[in-house]
Amino acid sequence: QVQLVESGGGLVQAGGSLRLSCTASGRAVTTLTMGWFRHSPGKEREFVTVINRSGGTTDYADSVKGRFTISRSLAGNTVYLQMNSLKPEDTAIYYCAARTSLSTRYYTAPDDFDYWGQGTQVTVSS
Numbered sequence: 001q002v003q004l005v006e007s008g009g010g011l012v013q014a015g016g017s018l019r020l021s022c023t024a025s026g027r028a029v030t031t032l033t034m035g036w037f038r039h040s041p042g043k044e045r046e047f048v049t050v051i052n053r054s055g056g057t058t059d060y061a062d063s064v065k066g067r068f069t070i071s072r073s074l075a076g077n078t079v080y081l082q083m084n085s086l087k088p089e090d091t092a093i094y095y096c097a098a099r100t101s102l103s104t105r106y107y108t109a110p111d112d113f114d115y116w117g118q119g120t121q122v123t124v125s126s
Helices: none
Strands: 003-007 010-013 018-025 032-039 046-051 058-060 068-073 078-083 092-100 120-125
Touching: 003 092, 018 032, 018 092, 018 120, 032 078, 046 068, 046 078, 058 068
Parallel strands: 010 120
Antiparallel strands: 003 018, 018 078, 032 046, 032 092, 046 058, 068 078, 092 120
């Protein structure tokens, strides 16, 4: 079993920055594909970004490219989401997700992930 605990959400003005953290327990992040998704009212859960088990491949939704960066700390078994130049449309509950991986392939669909954190609210005011 993998447990994921997120932190770092909050209220920020448009143009500001936030960093979300997701700490995994139960397995090392080097055995996991890990991603961030977000969910806002009236919309389906949306892919934001992913990092594969080797850490060598990342992917981003077009809406966040150039503004968001995913990274990880092996020592802390933690994945980070650095969010810059935030916009009101980035307001959502952000979820960390993980799946065990035997390859370096990455995944972007919510159904591909087996483990989810509790979510953390990000609110961007205009």
